Every structure is written in structure tokens, then in C-alpha cells.
Amino acid sequence: MKANHCFVLLALLGLSFGTDVAHGSDLGGEATMDQGDNIVMVYEKYPMKIHCNLTNENGEVINGLPLDWLKDGQPVVPDDRIKIFQDNFTLLFTEALRTDTGDYKCELKTEDVIKPSRDFKVIWLVIKKMEKSLDITEKEKTVIECPVEGDPVPTVIWLKDRKPMADLIANDSRISLGPNSKNVPNGTLTITYSEKYDRGNYTCNITSLVETHGKWTYLRVKDTYAALWPFIGIVVEVVILGIIIVIFEKRRAKAEFDESDTDQGNDQ
Ligand SMILES: *[C@@H]1O[C@H](CO)[C@@H](O)[C@H](O)[C@H]1NC(C)=O
Numbered sequence: 539m540k541a542n543h544c545f546v547l548l549a550l551l552g553l554s555f556g557t558d559v560a561h562g563s564d565l566g567g568e569a570t571m572d573q574g575d576n577i578v579m580v581y582e583k584y585p586m587k588i589h590c591n592l593t594n595e596n597g598e599v600i601n602g603l604p605l606d607w608l609k610d611g612q613p614v615v616p617d618d619r620i621k622i623f624q625d626n627f628t629l630l631f632t633e634a635l636r637t638d639t640g641d642y643k644c645e646l647k648t649e650d651v652i653k654p655s656r657d658f659k660v661i662w663l664v665i666k667k668m669e670k671s672l673d674i675t676e677k678e679k680t681v682i683e684c685p686v687e688g689d690p691v692p693t694v695i696w697l698k699d700r701k702p703m704a705d706l707i708a709n710d711s712r713i714s715l716g717p718n719s720k721n722v723p724n725g726t727l728t729i730t731y732s733e734k735y736d737r738g739n740y741t742c743n744i745t746s747l748v749e750t751h752g753k754w755t756y757l758r759v760k761d762t763y764a765a766l767w768p769f770i771g772i773v774v775e776v777v778i779l780g781i782i783i784v785i786f787e788k789r790r791a792k793a794e795f796d797e798s799d800t801d802q803g804n805d806q
């Protein structure tokens with residue numbers, strides 16, 4: 539139990555120190571596994587344990603016989619990083635790696651044809667941060683990437699303002715889906731020619747074997763002339779100033795003329 543707590547703590551430290559990297563699950567490997575779904579999440583560079591408590595028909599833990607461990611049908615070969623503890627039915631990875639993903643099986647070493655066994659799936663999922671907002675200029679191309687990768691590859695579904703985009707994507711030729719930079723299908727949403735009404739909350743819903751996560755960004759589409767307005771403002775100001783100066787100068791010239799008129803009158 540102490541080791542378990544320690545692991546969870548390590549995993550949490552990993553979450554807070556891993557800068558912008560967030561793992562798919564806050565659960566430690568064993569915690570996930572004991573929930574009965576037999577799925578263990580890899581936290582890269584952290585210890586990972588698979589505990590195989592085979593039980594008999596009465597629900598009692600079978601002990602006395604050693605276990606065989608298999609990965610994708612092949613025997614697990616212990617090394618510096620991978621340890622098999624027969625006394626507590628544990629397979630320990632001192633430093634889990636992405637490549638440890640796969641289908642694992644522990645089975646009792648018996649001569650029987652039917653060997654009691656348990657299956658485990660080890661998966662890997664990394665979800666990064668998404669920018670909270672994205673500013674695009676009208677008519678420009680918008681590319682929104684769902685920052686996920688995993689093994690097995692998770693599924694991605696896009697929502698706009700919390701509504702599934704499937705119809706929108708099917709009916710609007712400007713909008714299309716493609717793989718993201720990590721090759722996750724439907725991981726990138728592209729709008730070839732952005733319009734004002736594309737503004738909104740874009741969410742990618744990521745579904746892995748264990749759970750679903752949503753990552754979102756708020757897209758703002760600016761006017762093409764948005765950058766031009768301050769410049770136009772200055773031009774208008776200069777023109778008005780110019781007109782005022784011209785009018786003022788004309789008035790002054792006229793006043794001087796009138797003045798010289800009267801002067802002449804006085805001279806007469
Ligand atoms: C042993 O396995 C059973 C079911 O397979 C599970 O309910 C139980 O929590 C497990 N116990 C431990 C200590 O792993």
C-alpha cells in the first residue's frame with residue numbers, strides 16, 4: 539500500500555513537472571488495474587506494476603505455484619528493467635516505456651490443459667495542452683490540431699460549441715479532417731477559407747480504452763481590414779487636419795485682403 543501511494547505521488551509529480559504534458563489518466567497503473575478493467579496506463583520513465591492475483595471458484599487467491607508472464611503471446615524476459623516477483627505475483631517495470639504497451643497474460647505454471655490466467659492491456663496515452671484561443675484573419679486557413687498521441691491510437695471526434703461537427707464537416711467543403719502530426723486519424727481540423735461565422739468553441743473529444751477527454755480552443759475570426767482600420771483612421775485624421783488648415787489659411791488670406799482694402803480706403 540505504501541509503495542502504491544508512493545507510485546501515485548510519483549505519477550502526480552510527473553504530471554506537475556512534465557510542463558505542458560498531461561497524461562491521459564490520473565490513476566496509477568495498479569489503481570486502474572484493480573478497478574477490474576485490467577487496463578494499465580504507462581507513465582513513461584515511472585515504475586509500473588502488474589499484479590496478478592488469480593482466484594479459484596471460491597474467490598480465494600491461488601498461491602503455491604509460480605506464474606508465467608506473457609506479452610503478446612511471447613514469454614516476458616526479465617532484465618535490468620523488468621522484474622518478475624513470484625512470491626507476490628507481480629510483474630514490475632522499474633521504468634515503464636512506451637514500447638511496453640501490449641496484451642499481457644499471467645498464467646499458472648501447471649501441466650493442466652486449462653491454466654488459470656488473467657489478461658491485462660497496457661496502454662499509453664499523452665494529451666498536451668491546447669491554446670485557449672486562436673485568432674485568424676478572415677479568408678485565411680485555420681488549422682486546429684488535437685494534441686494527442688497514444689497506443690492503441692485513440693479516436694477523435696470534433697465538436698463546435700458543444701455540438702458534434704459531423705454534419706457540418708460533411709456539408710461544408712471548406713472544412714475537412716486529417717491526421718494530426720502524430721498520425722492520429724481525424725486529429726487535425728482544417729478550414730481552408732475562414733469566415734466570420736466560423737467563430738466558436740472547437741473541442742476535440744479523445745476516447746481511449748479507459749476514458750474520454752475534451753480539449754478545446756476558442757476560434758476568433760478577424761475582419762480582413764482589422765489591421766487596416768488604425769491606418770485608415772490616421773489617414774482620415776490627416777486629411778481632415780489638412781482641410782481645416784486650408785480653410786483656415788483661405789479665411790486668413792481673405793481677412794488680410796479685406797484689411798488691406800480698408801487700409802487703402804483709409805489712405806485715400
Ligand atoms: C484480486 O482480484 C480480484 C478480482 O479479480 C479483485 O477484485 C481484487 O481487488 C484483487 N485484489 C488485489 C489485492 O489485487
Ligand SMILES: *[C@@H]1O[C@H](CO)[C@@H](O)[C@H](O)[C@H]1NC(C)=O
Nearest residue numbers: 541587589623625626627628
Ligand atoms: C513484491 O516483492 C518484491 C520483493 O520481493 C518487492 O520489491 C515488491 O515491492 C513487492 N510488490 C508488491 C506489490 O508487494
Ligand SMILES: *[C@@H]1O[C@H](CO)[C@@H](O)[C@H](O)[C@H]1NC(C)=O
Nearest residue numbers: 697699700739741752754756
Ligand atoms: C468549450 O466547450 C467545452 C466542451 O465542449 C467546455 O468544456 C468549455 O468550457 C468551452 N469553453 C468556452 C470558453 O466556452
Ligand SMILES: *[C@@H]1O[C@H](CO)[C@@H](O)[C@H](O)[C@H]1NC(C)=O
Nearest residue numbers: 693694703704707715723724
Ligand atoms: C473521422 O471522421 C469522419 C467524419 O466525422 C468519420 O466518418 C470517420 O469514421 C472518422 N475516422 C476515424 C478513424 O475515426
Ligand SMILES: *[C@@H]1O[C@H](CO)[C@@H](O)[C@H](O)[C@H]1NC(C)=O
Nearest residue numbers: 703704705706707708709710
Ligand atoms: C447536412 O446534410 C445532412 C444530409 O446530408 C442534413 O440532414 C443536415 O441537416 C445538414 N446539416 C447542415 C448543418 O446543413
